[in-house]
Amino acid sequence: MFDKTQLMKGTLEGCILKIIGQETTYGYEIMEKLIHYGFTDVREGTIYPLLVRLEKKNLIESEYRTSPLGPSRKYYHLTKTGSETAAEFVLAWQEISHAVDRILTEEK
Numbered sequence: 001m002f003d004k005t006q007l008m009k010g011t012l013e014g015c016i017l018k019i020i021g022q023e024t025t026y027g028y029e030i031m032e033k034l035i036h037y038g039f040t041d042v043r044e045g046t047i048y049p050l051l052v053r054l055e056k057k058n059l060i061e062s063e064y065r066t067s068p069l070g071p072s073r074k075y076y077h078l079t080k081t082g083s084e085t086a087a088e089f090v091l092a093w094q095e096i097s098h099a100v101d102r103i104l105t106e107e108k
Contacts, residue, residue, distance in 0.1 A: 008039065012050055014089030015039070017078065020060055021086045026073040027051055051076060059085050 012034070019025065019033050027047055034042045054060045059082035064072040078086065 004041070008041070011093070012039070012042070012046070013054060014086065014093060016047070016050055016054065017059060017082055017086035017089060020076050021078050021083060024075050024077040026075050030076075054082070058082075 015034065015037075016030060019030055025033075027044070030051075031042055031044060031047045034047075051060070051062075055062060055076075058079055060076045061079055062074050062076050065075050067073045
């Protein structure tokens with residue numbers, strides 16, 4: 001049986017960078033957007049460790065902001081290096097997905 005989680009793991013960081021690059025956002029909202037785009041198996045236990053890792057790599061920065069609906073939330077935005085990495089991810093993904101699509105659709 002194919003393990004989809006390994007395939008997802010490699011693409012989530014780039015997708016998260018792209019989402020954060022669109023607007024400053026917080027963890028739960030990132031998860032909701034990923035689910036909206038089709039990552040239906042994504043859970044908080046997956047997202048928050050990735051955010052910590054991206055922050056340690058200096059690809060994102062965070063700050064706490066007050067929330068009108070309860071406690072403060074940790075909001076994330078891209079660093080300059082994060083923006084560059086997101087752009088590199090897009091190019092790499094386009095190249096890889098094009099190659100995979102050709103393999104999957106090519107007839108013998």
